[in-house]
Amino acid sequence: MKRYYPLALAALVLAGCEVVPPAPTERIDVIDRGETRRDVPQESPQESRQDEPEPPPRAAREVAFPEAEYARLEKQGSAAISGRLTLSGRAVPNAGISVAPITSYSAEAAEKALAGIAVEPADPRAREYTHTTRTDGNGHFQVSRLPSGDFYVSGAGSDPRSGKPRVVIHQVSLGKGQHREVELSR
Template structure:
């Protein structure tokens, strides 16, 4: 519940950031120009989230929260493709 979820277009820049995050390394703050293309939300009490109004394209969908077993922070990233008018259901658990 209340975990952050972000969606960013797949670019060379976002691919490098995703690689760093999955390797457990700190990611530099995004360039302000990239932030305008990143959409964010938080999960509800059941861990579900919704983002509306995204254009079609390829995206990195990322979330973070404590690992249920260890309590340590965990980052999960999925690459998704969204077509015009399509709705997706994506599980960000490992």
């Protein structure tokens, strides 16, 4: 499951530019099948779950989905982007890469994503304009059939030094049929 987290994170970041909060740590309950000690108060499973931390709340979107802005955009074209994702100087294999058009809607979410703030889920209509892929074993990626325009290119993965999820976002302009190389590094 953890290996799909970076792709989901990158797709959400650019689909509506939202960041998924880190998954809560797994809780392991040890059950002793022996005798129950009478001198230790027993808590019910429901009581123990109340002590688990709640995921952080998502920030409300301040920019409404701009239908007219998206209506002017093409969904596919003949341009392409390729490159490599590295975190702390190391290639990130099997990481999620997303390419989404720069709009007022995605700009707000990208800004918050880079600040580490999770936002409300994106409007499903924004996802129709987002292209995604995964990096290969050496961190390389390629996204084709892109329309011309200005885009956020995002990669996400676990930082090899800290183990924490990281997001890298670059802005790229594409002309019709153009191919651009992008180094996503942090």
